[in-house]
Amino acid sequence: MTTRAASRVTRTAAAPRGASWIEALAVHVVFVLVAVFFLVPFLWLFTAAFDANAEAYIRFPAQPTLNNFVRIFTEHDFGRALANSVFVAGATMLLDVVAVALAGYSLSRLEWRFKSWITYAVLLLQTMPLSATMVPIYGLARALGLRNSYLGLILIHAAIELPFLIWLMKGFFDNVPRYLEEAAWLDGRSKLRALAEVVLPVARNGIGVVAGLSFLAAWAEVLMMIILIDTQDLKTVPLAFYEALRTRGGYTEVQYGIVAAMGVLYAVPVMAIFLATRRMMVRGLIATSRGL
Amino acid sequence: MVARNSTYLVGVTPAALLLALFFVGPALWALYSSLTNLALVGIDAANPRFVGLDNYARLFADPDFWTVIRNSVVFVVGSAVIGQFVLGLALALLIDHAEHRGWWLGALAYGAVLLAWVNPALIAGFLWVAMYDFFFGSLNHVFLSSLGFGPVDWIGSFPMPAVILANIWRGTAFTMIIFLGALKTIPPDIYEAARIDGANAWRRFWDHTLPSLRPIAALALLSITMSTFGTFIVIQALTNGGPGIATEVIALYAFHTAFKSFSIGYGSAIAVVMLALNFAFAVVYLNWSRARA
Amino acid sequence: MSRVEYADVSKRFPTQDRAAVDRLTLDVADGEFLVLLGPSGCGKTTALRMLAGLEHPDRGDILIDGASVIRLEPKDRDVALVFQSYALYPHMSVRDNIQYPLRVRQLSAAERGRKVERVAELLGIVNLLPRRPAQLSGGEQQRVALARAIVREPRVFLMDEPLSNLDAKLRTHTRTELKALQQQLGVTTIFVTHDQAEAMTMSDRIAVLERASRWRVARAHRRLAPRRAARGRRRRRPQGRAAA
Numbered sequence: 001m002t003t004r005a006a007s008r009v010t011r012t013a014a015a016p017r018g019a020s021w022i023e024a025l026a027v028h029v030v031f032v033l034v035a036v037f038f039l040v041p042f043l044w045l046f047t048a049a050f051d052a053n054a055e056a057y058i059r060f061p062a063q064p065t066l067n068n069f070v071r072i073f074t075e076h077d078f079g080r081a082l083a084n085s086v087f088v089a090g091a092t093m094l095l096d097v098v099a100v101a102l103a104g105y106s107l108s109r110l111e112w113r114f115k116s117w118i119t120y121a122v123l124l125l126q127t128m129p130l131s132a133t134m135v136p137i138y139g140l141a142r143a144l145g146l147r148n149s150y151l152g153l154i155l156i157h158a159a160i161e162l163p164f165l166i167w168l169m170k171g172f173f174d175n176v177p178r179y180l181e182e183a184a185w186l187d188g189r190s191k192l193r194a195l196a197e198v199v200l201p202v203a204r205n206g207i208g209v210v211a212g213l214s215f216l217a218a219w220a221e222v223l224m225m226i227i228l229i230d231t232q233d234l235k236t237v238p239l240a241f242y243e244a245l246r247t248r249g250g251y252t253e254v255q256y257g258i259v260a261a262m263g264v265l266y267a268v269p270v271m272a273i274f275l276a277t278r279r280m281m282v283r284g285l286i287a288t289s290r291g292l
Numbered sequence: 293m294v295a296r297n298s299t300y301l302v303g304v305t306p307a308a309l310l311l312a313l314f315f316v317g318p319a320l321w322a323l324y325s326s327l328t329n330l331a332l333v334g335i336d337a338a339n340p341r342f343v344g345l346d347n348y349a350r351l352f353a354d355p356d357f358w359t360v361i362r363n364s365v366v367f368v369v370g371s372a373v374i375g376q377f378v379l380g381l382a383l384a385l386l387i388d389h390a391e392h393r394g395w396w397l398g399a400l401a402y403g404a405v406l407l408a409w410v411n412p413a414l415i416a417g418f419l420w421v422a423m424y425d426f427f428f429g430s431l432n433h434v435f436l437s438s439l440g441f442g443p444v445d446w447i448g449s450f451p452m453p454a455v456i457l458a459n460i461w462r463g464t465a466f467t468m469i470i471f472l473g474a475l476k477t478i479p480p481d482i483y484e485a486a487r488i489d490g491a492n493a494w495r496r497f498w499d500h501t502l503p504s505l506r507p508i509a510a511l512a513l514l515s516i517t518m519s520t521f522g523t524f525i526v527i528q529a530l531t532n533g534g535p536g537i538a539t540e541v542i543a544l545y546a547f548h549t550a551f552k553s554f555s556i557g558y559g560s561a562i563a564v565v566m567l568a569l570n571f572a573f574a575v576v577y578l579n580w581s582r583a584r585a
Numbered sequence: 586m587s588r589v590e591y592a593d594v595s596k597r598f599p600t601q602d603r604a605a606v607d608r609l610t611l612d613v614a615d616g617e618f619l620v621l622l623g624p625s626g627c628g629k630t631t632a633l634r635m636l637a638g639l640e641h642p643d644r645g646d647i648l649i650d651g652a653s654v655i656r657l658e659p660k661d662r663d664v665a666l667v668f669q670s671y672a673l674y675p676h677m678s679v680r681d682n683i684q685y686p687l688r689v690r691q692l693s694a695a696e697r698g699r700k701v702e703r704v705a706e707l708l709g710i711v712n713l714l715p716r717r718p719a720q721l722s723g724g725e726q727q728r729v730a731l732a733r734a735i736v737r738e739p740r741v742f743l744m745d746e747p748l749s750n751l752d753a754k755l756r757t758h759t760r761t762e763l764k765a766l767q768q769q770l771g772v773t774t775i776f777v778t779h780d781q782a783e784a785m786t787m788s789d790r791i792a793v794l795e796r797a798s799r800w801r802v803a804r805a806h807r808r809l810a811p812r813r814a815a816r817g818r819r820r821r822r823p824q825g826r827a828a829a
């Protein structure tokens with residue numbers, strides 16, 4: 001009792017007392033500058049998207065309009081891109097959740113001499129930059145007929161984030177005590193059903209993070225789209241956006257309002273999902289660099 | 293024991309297949325095709341010849357390659373080591389400090405930094421295309437002109453600093469988050485003990501806060517070095533390696549070689565060099581983090 | 586009708602120098618209530634887990650009703666284990682926890698309900714049924730874990746210190762209830778405890794594990810003095826008969 005009271009005294013005595021107003025002002029000015037630097041580009045994106053005559057500089061639209069959004073659907077076939085993206089990202093997510101749940105759980109429970117090697121190899125793959133393997137992936141996809149196909153897009157996007165997600169999910173499974181699934185086995189369940197009915201629900205935060213990250217990654221990814229897709233039918237959101245942006249320096253002048261409207265529809269789902277699940281996502285991220 | 297483990301080995305197979313197909317396969321394929329004159333079109337596309345180390349000899353003799361390597365180093369040091377790392381660390385310390393003081397504005401800065409990071413890379417590139425635009429970009433048209441300065445050709449005159457700044461904008465959140473997490477794990481009793489010893493704020497910072505961040509700092513640094521080394525989209529959207537090859541980093545060079553000059557074998561040699569460099573970083577990284585665990 | 590036999594069973598964990606269980610030979614008669622008694626770390630839990638199929642013995646054989654079970658998956662052994670750490674499913678209510686094994690066996694909802702009510706009443710946890718395990722005290726969790734094992738009516742009960750977290754009064758009470766229930770069901774039971782009094786009052790026989798490999802089995806109520814002389818004879822014999 002006495003010790004607790006004593007420690008509370010030191011804590012209050014130690015806390016905010018010494019803050020001078022100069023310090024407070026300096027810190028706040030820095031925060032404002034930082035916020036401005038990081039937010040201004042977005043300010044432009046969101047004003048331009050609603051501006052019929054958008055320019056490359058920030059200005060508030062005289063008459064906010066949804067015209068740009070209407071035009072990307074009517075003139076630029078953005079609806080198809082949206083549908084393709086949702087489909088590819090959704091299927092990638094499903095495939096990843098299944099593959100990652102199985103692999104993460106197995107790696108977590110495996111007792112094998114070479115297990116640490118497997119984990120090491122997974123981490124090594126995780127650091128492999130996509131931009132280094134894109135040329136060979138292009139060659140491989142061409143040889144296997146995976147270019148210009150949904151299957152190719154889904155398989156490749158499922159693979160891209162796989163090492164990281166497996167490693168992340170293994171951490172979540174490591175925190176699920178083994179006796180839970182053992183109890184389910186003794187209650188008469190097979191390993192697979194014990195995983196589905198007992199382990200996964202307990203590790204549902206991890207599954208949520210895996211689902212969210214795999215969807216977002218597949219939604220946002222553009223490099224593989226560029227090298228794998230060259231038909232209009234399979235055009236996805238990032239590809240539509242990329243094309244609209246690439247007209248810069250060509251004969252047609254880039255229409256900032258159109259590109260910005262596409263950009264909003266491209267970026268907002270990512271931001272929304274991420275920010276809604278921020279705590280979980282950030283925790284997953286911290287876990288990666290702490291536990292490594 | 294064996295029987296029990298075999299179920300788990302079965303569980304790994306779907307993931308293992310995907311990884312073999314799209315990670316291991318391409319790496320091996322790059323290694324193989326870098327020893328051939330495989331091309332995207334023409335005779336060499338159908339019948340690639342084994343050319344030994346010719347591609348590598350050509351690569352190392354190519355002055356452009358060394359410019360590209362220098363560009364990559366400058367880009368990584370500027371945007372990862374100096375920019376993201378230092379800025380991320382400073383922000384983490386400030387935000388943590390503000391939290392202790394009960395100042396909420398730190399949360400705004402945190403949110404803004406995070407927002408820039410969760411964007412698709414392509415959006416980041418595009419936003420900075422608009423920011424830097426010579427005639428109508430916000431930097432010239434709004435910022436400089438309101439200060440009474442004439443326009444600056446940001447991308448033309450300062451291409452490398454321009455892409456570095458854009459990448460700092462996008463990537464700072466990672467180190468910031470990592471350091472904020474690490475700061476939260478410092479047990480408060482360390483500070484309390486230090487306080488009882490009469491240590492002032494600076495001493496506490498130098499003696500306790502910074503040292504306890506050191507291990508995670510090494511890992512964060514290596515980690516962002518690797519991811520920055522592979523940066524492609526931001527630069528491609530912004531300058532596409534130009535003007536000339538002023539911002540051509542190694543990832544872009546591999547891409548341009550393979551898809552503009554259609555020589556896959558040569559492009560693969562570049563990819564192999566990239567993979568080898570990355571592998572070296574990764575091994576150091578993993579061994580450090582092992583040692584920590 | 587389940588007789589359990591450990592025949593010269595040994596287990597060493599790869600990370601460990603010493604065997605966790607060394608040449609254990611033990612014969613538990615059908616319907617018998619056998620208590621395992623011994624110091625911490627002497628291999629009691631490991632012995633139970635091998636019977637349940639959660640660990641694989643390095644050597645020796647384990648039989649239920651004369652048939653070797655060591656090749657069977659845990660789910661096919663029809664053995665219930667009350668874990669030392671309870672192992673309640675945290676995402677299910679107490680009711681769902683208890684009826685989980687019945688659901689696995691595809692009993693009808695009505696029948697499940699009836700059985701759950703009965704064990705819950707027996708263990709005094711009816712009012713806990715709608716709660717989650719996280720909202721229970723250690724003692725309450727322990728009773729739920731017991732209920733989940735009892736509700737199944739398995740061939741063998743394995744109980745790893747299932748009363749350790751109950752207060753003295755509840756403990757005495759549950760002991761009596763559990764013993765009466767076991768007699769009524771006639772299910773072979775192996776029960777681990779550190780409590781000598783508990784061992785005395787509940788058991789038909791007591792197996793004392795002094796260190797790994799030193800097993801002695803005695804009838805209940807017999808004084809349990811260390812018997813070094815027993816060392817030479819101990820090994821190759823079914824210990825139950827030796828002591829009987």
Ligand SMILES: Nc1ncnc2c1ncn2[C@@H]1O[C@H](COP(=O)(O)OP(=O)(O)OP(=O)(O)O)[C@@H](O)[C@H]1O
Nearest residue numbers: 598600601605624625626627628629630631632669
């Ligand atoms: N999974 C495991 N890996 C390595 N060693 C283990 C494992 N499980 C148990 N052991 C070791 O085996 C020995 C026996 O353990 P066990 O849990 O069977 O003891 P116990 O008699 O149940 O002890 P207690 O009374 O404390 O529960 C101990 O030395 C323990 O450290």
Ligand SMILES: [Mg+2]
Nearest residue numbers: 629630669745
């Ligand atoms: Mg035990």
